[in-house]
Amino acid sequence: MKINSKLVEKTLVEFLKDEIKKFGFKKGVIGLSGGLDSTVAAFLGVRALGKDNIVALILPYKTSNKKNIDDAEDIAKILGVKYFKIDITPQIDVYFKNNPTDNKLLIGNKIARERMSVIFDYSAREKAMVIGTSNKTELLLGYGTWYGDLASSVNPLGDLYKTQIFELAAHLGVPEKIIKKTPSADLWPGQTDEDEMGLKYEIADKVLYLIFDKRKTREDLISMGYDNKIVDKILNLVKRYQFKRVLPIIPKLSHRTIGKDFLYPRDWGV
Amino acid sequence: MGSGSKIIAISQYKPILGDIEKNIDKHIKSIKKAIEKGAELIVFPELSLTGYLLRDLVYDIAISKSSNFLDEFKLLSKKIDILIGFVEKAEDKVIYNSSAYFSRGNLIDIYRKIRLPNFGMFEEKRFFKAGEQLKPFKTRFGKTGILICRDFLFPSLAYSYFYKGADFLISISNSPLRGVEGEEYSSQKMWEDAGKVYSRFFSMFVVYVNRVGFEDGFGFAGGSFVSDPDGQIIFRAPFLEEDLYVVELDLSKRDKARTVYAYYRDEDFEQIKRFINEGRDED
CATH class of the missing domain: 3.40.50.620 (HUPs)
Incomplete structure (x- = not known):
């Protein structure tokens, strides 16, 4: 890492x-x-x-x-x-x-x-x-x-x-x-990230890194000695908050729909 | 096969995404500079006329090999050989990720990228058809083979050029940087490893030209390089910097390598064909 x-x-x-x-x-x-x-x-x-x-x-x-x-x-x-x-x-x-x-x-x-x-x-x-x-x-x-x-x-x-x-x-x-x-x-007052998340950055980062960057599975991590409750908690958070990482969902009606098959780069025309 | 020293120019170029006209102007400036510096060839990166992350823009900016957009390159190629990358619309209206080599006033070669990456961050098969031809062509640098980006990571393609007698290999690239743990981007090592191996064991000069700049957060590393028939990197451009670099190639080094190391003489292509034709060992 x-x-x-x-x-x-x-x-x-x-x-x-x-x-x-x-x-x-x-x-x-x-x-x-x-x-x-x-x-x-x-x-x-x-x-x-x-x-x-x-x-x-x-x-x-x-x-x-x-x-x-x-x-x-x-x-x-x-x-x-x-x-x-x-x-x-x-x-x-x-x-x-x-x-x-x-x-x-x-x-x-x-x-x-x-x-x-x-x-x-x-x-x-x-x-x-x-x-x-x-x-x-x-x-x-x-x-x-x-x-x-x-x-x-x-x-x-x-x-x-x-x-x-x-x-x-x-x-x-x-x-x-x-x-x-x-x-x-x-x-x-008194808020800290780690208390609120109920997770230590050091552990969360390692788990995220192994799963998403190194493509390890949940089972791999558990056999490496990671606490299964912590691993599951992290994975659930990632899934639950996927919506925050994407644009709002648009239902497809036409033949060309934003976010689906209207595929232009962000840097279009700049 | 040419001997003696020749100067080539590497344009570690930053394209303007989706704007052919502005890119042509930028190309012309670099080409004129390369002529002033005495270069006999200027190499631009993959998709240099358009930029990389085109997605649906490919439909708007694909041009045919007889497009007027390419006229200026033909004209300038009376003074210097020119290799560019562009989105090609073929006669049958199919779109390819192609390169065009201009020399002595003519467009002398179109190469279409064969191994389109289509995984992870790449989606080239969504927009391009893969090329199916690999033919070296004669230039003042020898029998020249072109590879585009991921093609270069398939030793079988470089070997096919070797088999067909190529002794000068140009690879143009749009490689996004990745891997920031080590001394350099880990993606760089992959390209250099391939370059060193091909140049040594196929007795060629290898010229690798990668672009720079960012598109939608993808950074293109640069790090263009030349490796020689001793397997040494004899030139390497810095990361991320847009510039024109000139490199002198002592082609006699290659001619000597082909005679003395004799990899070409001692390769038995018929035997290799037989090995492949025998099929796979199922055990």
Whole structure:
């Protein structure tokens, strides 16, 4: 599972340069949370497009951990990029005042989608493409808000497992305090990814890697000593959240249907 | 068979997806540069006129070998041999992933990719018919054989050229990079291993030209190379960089290898044919 971080960096930097330029943009916007993934995406973005062409958005809600917000600001300053800090509490609170709930997940998803909405708004204001920050582990496990943090135009991190992002971060010179932080979506106080998923990244990544990258079977993993409950839990999550990884289903009526036999590349005509 | 030194140009090219006219302009610029550098041949990658991830765009950009789009190449080939890749619509309206070799004012060879990849990320059989012909043709570099991308990973095809007397092999490619665990992309080693083996044991120069750039997140590695009849990589282009490279080939090295190493002399093609015709051993 180890990666050659230098080679990965070169590939992702070239990818961002090529893809963003092709669509007629010079700039990228990134939501910075103070966590590892968005920091790594921002480091790559700056190397690809230059610090003057990355715009960072720091979007705290009233329950956000202050330390994360400070760290996000620090990262923006270290990278020397323009950043906007916008408190999204008013619009979230007004919504839940009118539509009350105490379901943390509903509130968390709403926050994630509000951030997406602000990031896309700023992408238009800044004439920039939205650079995504979802890693392969969360994409496979469906650990992200659909049309929230999972939304972006280009996602340089989508083929790297979380543990590989740690490696890449160290190579890129991401500050230690970011690398050492416990991964968290910070959608409510005390939330951590591993507690919420009930899985350790180290194990989840290995299981996903063996099954999907190395094409091992469930039985292979169990005979290798992996706990069958954990393996099944992971496989079920991957299946259950397949919908988050594809576009909405369109029922076929005509002879040429989007998503079925209307087969054009994304990079069509750019 | 030509002897002495010849300069060739490798265009590690980044096509504009689905835009033949813009690609032709880009080709012409590279060709003129290659002429200035004294090259006698310029090789572009697979599907250089169109880009790779075409899918349904193949229907819009397929052209026949007599298309006016190819006129400029004929003209320029009075000064330099030119190999390009394109989507070919044949006389019977079937679409192929083809190459065109221009020399001395004429289109002298069309080669159609034989082993279309159709698994995992590849879906070429959905859009192309596989070629069925393999014929080396005479150029100033010797008896020249063309392979397109995955064709090169079938030693049987390179061997077929060897049998037919080819002594100069050009492989044009659109190989997506993959495998980032080691020193280099693991996909690169596969191509170089094949190149080294063919050039050594078939006593040929092998010219491998791969494209660069990204399409829908597929990155094309570049890493174009030339291997010589000693099985050595004598030139290798960097990864991911679009550029024109010139390489000098000492063709006398090949002629000597064919005489001294005598792989061609000592191969017994009739015997190999007999082995194959005897059928498989069922045990």
